[in-house]
Amino acid sequence: MSLDVARIRSAYPALAEGFVQFDGAGGTQPAEPVIAAIAGAMRTAVSNRGSAHEPARRSGEIVAAARSAVADLVGGVPEGVAFGPSATALTYLVARTLSRGWGPGDEVVVSRLDHDANVRPWVQVAEAAGASVRWAEADLATGELPVEQYRELVGPRTRLVAVTAASNAIGTVPAVREIADVAHAAGAQVYVDGVHATAHRPTDVAALGADFYVTSAYKWSGPHYAAVVADPAVWEPLHPAKLVPSPAGAPDRFEFGTLSFELLAGITAAVDFLAGLSGADGSRRGRLLASMTAAADYESRLAAQLLTGLSALDGVTVLPAGGDRCPTISFRVDGQDPAETARRLGEQGICVSHGDYYAAEYFEAAGLRATGGAVRASLYHYNTADEVDRLLEALK
Template sequence: MSLDVARIRSDYPALAEGFVHFDGAGGTQPATPVIEAIGAAMRTAVSNRGTAHEPARRSGEIVAAARAAVADLVGGDPAGVVFGPSATALTYLVARTLARGWGPGDEVLVSRLDHDANVRPWVQAAESAGATVRWADVDLTTGELPVGQYSQLVGPRTRLVAVTAASNAVGTVPAVREIADLAHAAGALVHVDGVHATAHRPIDVAALGADFYVTSAYKWSGPHYAAVIADPAVWEPLHPVKLIPSPSVAPDRFEYGTLSFELLAGVTAAVDHLASLSPSEGSRRERVLASMAAAEAYETALAARLLAGLRALDKVTLCPAGRDHCPTISFRVEGETPAETARRLGEQGICVSHGDYYAVEYFEAAGLRATGGAVRASLYHYNTEAEVDRLLQALA
């Protein structure tokens, strides 16, 4: 199935301002149904969850609907969906909770390809527990995260393997399932950072082998809210530090304070919007899979056009990406810092990111962080060939 990009773009009111948004990896623009759902939730009487009156029941229905929506998005179980303010906050929550069972001699394995939100929480949790941190390295020539090294890094004392489903720095999509299989064979859990990948391709947490999968709605047209998904059986034995009167059952016991009901209404609307990108029949899960497959095909072609254009520019140097990669491209322009390139593009209405984008370990390993990192053009399904050409012309 193909995308009607003109129709899709009409669902994003921010695009009417005329800016070219190549900063989707940092956050996408919200779709109209999301904006309307948030507003509707705030105009309607809701109160904290309960059963005594209608406003209390409404808030419970909003939460339940959002859990079901996120489960349909990634192929999880609604009873295993935990919400929080950000992927970083949720990863810290999971790390601190798991670390209560770690001790000296235990090992945690992280990757230098990952966003720091899937690195530092694990490093710090391991340090607090006296556990050892081991590192998987990136092949800086190819942009790949070689699977072979995991056979040497994973061992009988490995408790947790953290890996990204797609690099927010260069787009590389690692062989997560192969890594997960090695981890599970050793009895370790696998935490997958799906923040970047979820926006660009169909996701199935079971197929990935993820015990925990975290995603942020503002990376896929939704509000600034996040979720971490696990099988309810994985949550069941885990008990975070919490207030005495707060819920004792999962997933609620992992959610601190009162949830943002209006943002959760927006989360549900964002999933419904994604399911409508390429009209199809079937359940919402089936429609999500069809739409995201169509979006992936469209974005792949768009990224190929951008890559070909960048390679034709003498003074542009690309950061290598793996064979399988999302439509996220990092580069540098000879003779100027990434910040200068981003500013000059910004003056022409072209929005790109610059720096290390929190992919600290990658840019340190590449020797680029001290000189400003790189410029990132991250495409999304509302971008067009004309916008790609506009960026290439501006760079030229």
Template sequence: MPLEVDRIRSEYPALTEGFVHFDGAGGTQPAEPVIAAITRAMRTAVSNRGTNFEPARRSGEIVAAARAAVADLVGGDPQGVVFGPSATALTYLVARTLSQGWGPQDEIVVSRLDHDANVRPWVQAAGHAGARVRWADVDVTTGGLPTGQYRELINANTRLVAVTAASNANGAIPAVRQIADLAHDEGALVYVDGVHATAHLPVDVAALGADFYVTSAYKWSGPHYAAVVAEPQIWEPLHPVKLVPSPAQAPDRFEYGTLSFELLAGITAAVDYLAALAGRNGSRRQSLVGSMTAVAAYEKELAAKLAAGLAEIDGVTVVPAPADRCPTLAFRVAGQSPAETARILGDQGICVSNGDYYAVEFFTATGLRDSGGAVRASIYHYNTADEVDRLLEALQKIR
């Protein structure tokens, strides 16, 4: 079932302000059901988790519902969902915990395509453990991450491979399953950054071969909160540093302090909202797959329109990206810094990002970081063809 974009846009209160939001890769606007769920949770009596009285039981129900929702979104197990304030914080947590068992004989593999949140925590953890870091390079002519190099990078000493499910810089989608198979053949774990991919594609962590999969709800119409998902048996032998009286069982022992119950209520609402984008059909998981498949098709059309339009504007250069990518394009306007382009567009109510967007290694490899990176236009399912035309017309005028 195709998306009813006019109806969808009416469910985002922020869109009534008239801005054109091509900044979804940095964070999407929240949907009305999410706002309502957060407000409702904050207006209702909720206490810290417990069983002695109703407000305490409610908080436990909110947490359980959010774990189930995220599990449905990515095809995981609710008992393997760990919540935290951000994908960066959660990745640092997992990196610190896993690296307790690393030593000088061990190796990890990171990618120059990734957001720094899936690079630096691993590099720093390896440094503390004395482990070796090996790098997977991007192909600067195609903007992709060649799979073949992993056959040389992964060996019997590899303990972990960190790779993105989709680049937040140019949208490139690596062959994660093939990389994961190579890692698993050598007994290594695979940590997948799904922050960008989850907003644009149907996700199945098992199909990806991800041992860990991290995602941030504010990239898919939800609140600023994140989750990392793994099978319960993967969490079981891992023991992070924690307070003595805090829970000993997984996944709770990985969640520091009191969880944000109102934001978890918003996460559940965001997942329910995504499930209904193309109409509910079967279970929530089945509906999510259907909705996100429709989202991917719609956004692909808009991205193709934008790419074709950019190619026709003299002086605009698009940062290379493979054909298999999310609807995220990076570009530069000749004779103008990316920051200046973004400011001019912003003055016209067109919201785009500029810089390296924390994809430090990617923009260093392409040689663009020192001169300001690029302008990024990231399409989301509430964008329209008319908005793409508005961006292209603005670029025609300022080129």
């Protein structure tokens, strides 16, 4: 099933400004239904959740709808969806809560391919608990994250393995299920950073073997809000520090303060928008799978076009990312600081990122962080082949 890209692009008001938006990994533009849903929620009477009056009931309905939407998006259940201001904040929350039971001799395994939001929280809580940190290395020649090393890194004292579902720096898609199987065989839990992957391919947390899966809505056409998803049975024994009168049940006890009802309305609208990308029929979950599969196919073709074009340019070096990748490509123009490349592209209306994009460990290992990292072009389903050509011409 193909995408009507012209129709899709018309749903993104920001694209009318004419900029080429190649910074999806840093945040996508919001779709019009998302903007309308947020504004609608703010124009409607809502209050803290409760049952005494209609505004209180409305806010409860907004929360329930958003939990159901995210569950459909990633293949979880609504009762396992906890919301928070960002993936970083939620990961710190889960890390602090899980590590209460850790001590000397325990181990956590993190990856040098990951965004620092799925590295530093685990390193810091492990150090505080006296636990050890073990590092999975990216293969710098291929951009892959070899599974074999996990069989040596994971042992009987491993408490948690943190791994990304897709690199926000170079697009690599690790074999998360195989890594999770190694972790589970040793009795460890698996925390998967799905912030980059969720925007680009169908997601099934059970198929991935994720005990926890975190995602951010602003990476898939929604507002700046995030969710971490787990089976309710995984949440049940965990008890974070919280206010005494705040809800005691899960997932509510992991959500501090009053939730942003308007942003949750936007999340539901974003999921519904994604479900309609391909025009498929059926349940929302079924439509999401069809739409995200179609989007992945389309983005893959754009990425292939960009990679072919970049490889034909003298003086451009592409960072390798393995065979299975999201449409996110990092490169350097020989002899030019990545910040300068990004600035000169920006002067031509082409929006890319530069630096280490918070994938600090990867760029440090690659020896590129001290010299400015790289330039990142991250494609999304609203990009076009003409925009790819525009980038290539600008690089020439």
